Amino acid sequence: MIKWKAVALLLGLMLLAPFGVAAPVCVTDDQGEELCLDHPAKRIATLSPGATELAFAAGAGDKVVAVVNYSDYPEAALKLPLVGNHTRIDLEALLALKPDLVITWRTGNPPAQMEMLRALGLPMFAIEPRTFEGVSKVIEQLSTLAGTEQEGFAEAERFRKGIAEIAEQYRDAEPVPVFYQVWQTPLMTINDNHLIGKVIQLCGGVNVFGDMPRLVPRISAEVVLEADPHAIITGSVEGIEDNQLDRWKSYTGMTAVANKNLFFVPASPISRPTPRLLEASRDICQRLDVARERE
Amino acid sequence: MTRSLLVLGAISLAALIFALAIGSVNIAPSELWKVIQGEGSALHRTLLLDLRLPRTLAAFATGGLLAVAGALMQVLLRNPLADPYVLGLSGGAAVGALLAMLTGMGAFVISGSAFAGAMLAMVLVFGLAHGTGSWTASRLLLTGVVVAAGWGAVITLMLAVTPSYKLPGMLYWLMGDVSYARTPWPALVVLIFAIAVILPLARNLNVLARGPMQAAALGVSVRPLEWTIYVLASLLTATAVTTAGSIGFVGLIVPHMLRLVLGNDQRIILPASALAGGTLLVLADTLARTVIAPEQLPVGVITALLGVPTFLYLLHRSR
């Protein structure tokens, strides 16, 4: 005698399974540390603007309950409760929002406060992607932690494909020496280990300071003049031209200045390790194409 | 005069309770009482016992340490403008802490390094000021000021070469931040120990304040006493700076304000400084973490904003 009731129950359970029956989830971060949650996170705190974007990209946007200053993308994030600055978290406000997962910025958040949160038993996941693959991986990991694998993995794949396309498109492009200005005073740039450096490489650009030992070197105007880049790029609000590159205009002997290759791109997408790097890359590549035309 | 101490004690207690109740999440006194009794919600328990209580006690201890150190420095150097940092102690501690941060060390090493830096500064200034023969107050002061400037140069250098992402942490340390304090107990123990040691010497300090020759003529062993004050003040300052970075203003202004109100008897001024300094820093820290929450301000800004008008008012009112 087949117990129809039992079969029905079993079938029902199997059908219901994808709908959030609690199961433990585990991921390993880029330092090899494993984090296991008893069940996918329901209340996520993101302690950097990049982490906020990545959480949304992973499909977990509706689970984010606490963000820090400048979490301005996507627009929905603007409405979320603030818990301070990424350099100084209001721990009380954070705890009051009862997160069950905290996404931290490995080098950006204050170590003392992170230790305190750890000591209080909060599950912490530290991220700091340094490559495009790293970005995809983080999106996948966050979606696993949040139980939104479907959306997350799809977004990660979209990003991978997009980057691969650009890579293919510019594989044989004419190399353009580029100087990327991160900050005006003090004068700062990035090396090839930085994501921005990788974007430049992707577009067939050659970062004139790519070999510098520090990730964010502080340099002088002299070495820039010596390197004579063919294009100078900096980030600005929404890519609108401002005065950050004015100081180069007087050096008319520089190739970049002579060819009028002083470019502005939107600052946020290129500075954050998020899927918006795709648009940022397209921007940069387009600018470098302009520079190539003017050679 | 013990009445003033009792009044100060009551104010301190009120400040402590206020600080425990106020925050990004306000906890009503009835809730506070529940938590103390072992009940209360889990969130309140965590907030109170793991965050606010250690932080508030650390603030109290640090404020007390700085104020007592300031009072001692002012007697030692016979200069009402002396503060605990005038002899370069905070500079040495800062170099130690920043060096540890630069090399990526953990919180414990940072604290230890800060303390070691302060002690090194103490020995350095003492040794340099000695010269041929013994040291005078003015020689000590001059040596200390120059050494402090030296530390300042080293700090500036370190800030200039540190990678950008490490800067905010360093700046917050330099500005003073009670949230750094992992545990209040070392600071509290040092404060209580110092008060216990200094109270029997307090009348000697009154006499010393009349001038070293006069003090010697009245039976004070001046050199050993000055040496004791120097070491004690250094220990207090080193502990304070190790706990919460270099918080300014408290060590200079609190003993001053108290002298305007209570007179010059060190037997009153020293314990009163501990209480008043502690209270000031507790209130300042409470404001620092709530006034523009969730943004967190450095507590040194608040101590100045609170202290300056209060001091000016007292100055105006005094004889």
Add this chain to the structure above:
Amino acid sequence: MSTLHTRDLIINVPGRTDGFPLNLSVEPGQTWGVLGPNGAGKTTLLHTLAGLLPARSGRVVLSDSPLIALKRRDIARQLGLVFQERQDSFPATVMETALIGRHPWLSPWESEQADDQIRAQQALVAMDVDHLSGRLLSTLSGGERQRVAIATLMTQNPDIWLLDEPTNHLDLHHQVKVMSLLKNQSAAGKAVFMCLHDLNLAARWCSHVLLLYPNGDACWGPADSMLKPSALEQLYNQKLVTVEADGAPVFVPVSSG
């Protein structure tokens, strides 16, 4: 009753060769006046006797114990000093300053008792500054501060009183008042040893005199044998005319020719 003796004491005046070794005996009932021009080392001598400066050679003996062997507090119970110059110090009231004199008598945990307060009050009264008792020292005139300093010594009440030019800044009335108070104190058993600028005060009030010469020479003894015009003229490098007034000699400086 404490006594102060020096054994072949040579004080250390920087840059000067050894002076004449001093063998003084300052006993209860005596009022010593130390005379000499500026730079003779009067203040240095006083500070050396109080143990604040090291001697170049020789010893100071306080009641049979060498000074260097004694603790500061024990010294302060027997010997007190009024300085010539006020030092930079923290603000304090007149009463607080006088009370400080009780310090050598109180143990670390003791607070000033009622009789300490009374002593200080009496001292202030004797010095005519009790009406200023609540005022800050810095708001007083030079003369008033001088009187407070002497009141502090009175409160300390040691057996041996050392004073460096105690009549500085004082008006005539208070000069006389202070000198007669000192005379009374020594009559009551204290030993008073003071540097004086005005040799006429020594002539009128002192029982013993020490003459300190700028080159280090010294002589001492009972006042009348020391206050000889020839010795004094040599001491001050100044011609003097002696006059008698009210039973004591008065020395008047006159220009020569």
